Amino acid sequence: MESHLEKQNGDVLQQSFKEMISTLPKENRWGFLEDYYQYQGFWISPSFLQGALSAQQQFQAQPTDVILCSSLRTGTGWLKSLTFATITRTSYNDSTTPLLHTLPHDVVPFLEFDHSQFSANLHLGIPLLATHLPYSFLPRSIIDSGCKIIYICRDPKDTFVSLYHFIAGHCKSKNAQPIQLDEAFELFYEGVSPFGPYWDHVLGYWKASLEHPDKLMFLKYEELVEDTVLYLKKIAEFMGYPFSSEEQQQGVPENIVQLCSFDNLSGLEVNKTGKHCEGQGNLEMENNIFFRKGKVGDWKNYLTTEMAQRFDQRTMQKLSGSGLSL
C-alpha cells in the first residue's frame, strides 16, 4: 500500500510534470478533444506524456516481461490478442478465454496508463505490457533489464487512413467537428500526429532492432496478415513460449489465429457494443472503433494518386539508408 509520504511525493511529481508540459509547444488541428504537446521531437497528449514521465521514473521492468510497442492504428489490439492468447493457452481454453468478453486493448494494459492492471496480470503469470511511446521514451529499466520488446508497424498510408477514421469517429461520437481528410493528411505528412512523426517512431524501433535483434522483434502488419500462423510461431518462440511439436500437430497456433482473427473478434458482442475507458470522459470510446476493416491497402479508397505518391516519397526520404522499407 502507498504510504502518505509516497502519495504526497507522487502528487508533487505529477504537479511538476503538469507545469513542465504546459510550457511545451502545443497543437490541436486534429480536433482530437485534447491538445497535443511536442516533447523531445514527438507529439503526445498530456495524459500519455504525464504517464510516460511517471513510468520513466518508477517502472521497473523484469527480464521476463514482454513489452508490445506500436504507434496508433498499426495493429496493436491484434498483437495484444495474439500474444495474450499464446501466453495464456494453458490457463484458458476456447470457451473460457477472457478474449471472448474483453476488448483486446483491455487484456493487456498500457505502460503509460495502467500499472495496477499490469501487477494484477503478473500475478496471473501474464507478463505483457503495451506502449505507444517512441523507443527513446522507454523507461531505462526496459532497455537495461533485457526484457523482450515486440514492435508492430504498418504502411504509413494505411496507418494514416486508419488513424483518420479513428479520430474522426471519436470526434463525431463526442459531437465535435471532425477534421477534413486532406487537412489531416498534411498534418500527418508534416509529422504532426499522435506519437508522430510516424516515420521517426518506426525508425527508433527499427534501429534498436538492428542493434539488439535478440531483444527486439520488429513486425509489419502486412507480414502478419500474409502469414499469421508463421509469424505467430515466431512471436511465441521470441517471447519464450514456443509451441511444442505436439501443440503444432494439434493445430494450437491455427486455433489462436482463428480466435484472434478480425472476423471473429469484431463479431463478438463485447467488441460490437462494449465501451473502452468507460466513465473516463474524453477517453471513453465504443469498442467497435478499434475494428474497422482490418485490410491491407485500404488507402486506395481514400487517397488520390498524387497524395499516395507524396506519401511514398516522404517514406523513401525518411527511411533512406536505414535498410527498412514500408
Ligand code: A3P
Ligand atoms: P483499419 O482501420 O485499417 O481497419 P490498433 O489496434 O493499433 O489501434 O490498430 C487498429 C487497426 O487494426 C484497424 O485497422 C483495425 O481494424 C485493425 N484490426 C483490429 N483488430 C484486428 C485483427 N484481429 N486482425 C487484423 N486487423 C485488426
